[in-house]
């Protein structure tokens with residue numbers, strides 16, 4: 001029996017059950033309701049998992065009330081300032097920061113896996129010209145299982161390890177190739193002497209006909225974006241990966257399910273909505289106050305995109321970091337870049353909203369999507385690629401959670417119950433009598 005329990009009493013029958021309270025390292029404790037059905041004959045009901053923990057995890061901790069995010073215990077601020085995305089990948093996957101030797105070995109192993117099977121090229125060529133890049137990502141990541149079917153034994157730790165490395169290493173190549181396909185440019189192969197982010201930018205923006213050298217400011221900005229999006233505990237897409245993987249589906253199929261979940265505008269698509277809104281404001285002769293007033297008017301049905309957050313009721317810690325990067329990047333780009341009016345509007349909106357009582361009282365700060373959309377636009381990345389970049393960053397989070405689930409001896413297939421509200425039993429009626 002746990003030290004602390006909660007007693008649930010059925011007021012109809014008088015039956016009682018003591019449910020153990022489990023404490024984590026940080027965050028609210030949980031009530032273990034596992035024996036509720038057996039003892040009292042009830043399921044619990046919590047659509048949207050508002051009060052329900054779906055697993056225990058050692059990977060990421062969020063405290064939305066104070067605006068805190070930690071990967072494996074390390075504050076996101078320290079990682080964004082001092083680490084690199086690839087080092088964060090190691091941390092999320094293995095739980096500890098690597099020594100120099102461990103990192104070098106990890107990095108060189110990653111570099112060995114950047115190429116796609118050459119037959120994958122034909123797979124891309126089958127897509128319609130104007131296919132959405134996320135549609136291609138769902139399909140091509142799922143297709144990897146057809147190329148590695150001899151190494152997808154999910155109960156073999158070595159097979160899980162190789163799948164993790166392959167996915168992290170190949171994701172930049174796959175993301176860049178869907179972009180190249182949509183713009184009708186030749187696929188650019190990875191160059192393994194480049195670091196992870198430079199290699200990605202090289203495959204995105206390089207051409208066989210001319211040299212491409214990514215600007216160090218872009219490389220740093222992209223590295224920070226990837227770090228900030230690498231994990232966010234049991235969000236919709238990560239929970240999807242865990243649930244898909246819980247049936248022992250192979251990791252490529254489970255990640256493809258996660259990418260599908262991320263695609264939805266309520267999850268990965270918000271930074272695209274920010275740019276659409278900013279473009280509307282610019283086209284309206286830059287009437288920022290009109291949009292702020294509309295957002296404050298409950299009858300308008302309009303909200304400022306990129307403001308507010310379901311979990312963070314304080315400044316989103318990722319937004320604080322990315323705001324700095326965004327300001328540095330815009331300063332570096334200077335006045336003669338074509339997106340200047342859009343950026344000016346964004347900065348004006350940020351200034352007004354941060355000082356307006358409506359937003360201050362409701363703790364509606366700009367969120368990570370407000371700035372990531374602007375940064376990606378500044379780098380010349382088209383809007384339909386924004387969620388692909390998110391998927392690239394989140395791959396390590398998904399695969400770390402999948403590995404955690406698969407290596408837990410107590411893990412079970414995920415199988416929620418329901419409150420059935422359909423028809424009671426009724427008899428079949430012949431078609432001519434209905």
Ligand code: CMC
Nearest residue numbers: 267270295296303304305306307308309310362364367369
């Ligand atoms: N603009 C204007 N008013 C807002 C906004 C906004 N963006 N967001 C919330 N409010 C108001 C809302 O009307 C309500 O006012 P009142 O208390 O007077 O009724 C109050 O603030 C609380 O709103 P809520 O809907 O209860 O807040 P929520 O936590 O359920 O919603 C949200 C969070 C992100 C859905 C919402 O803030 C929103 O729609 N934001 C705009 C879309 C956006 O930027 N989404 C990206 C979120 S980050 C994604 C990620 O981390 O992956």
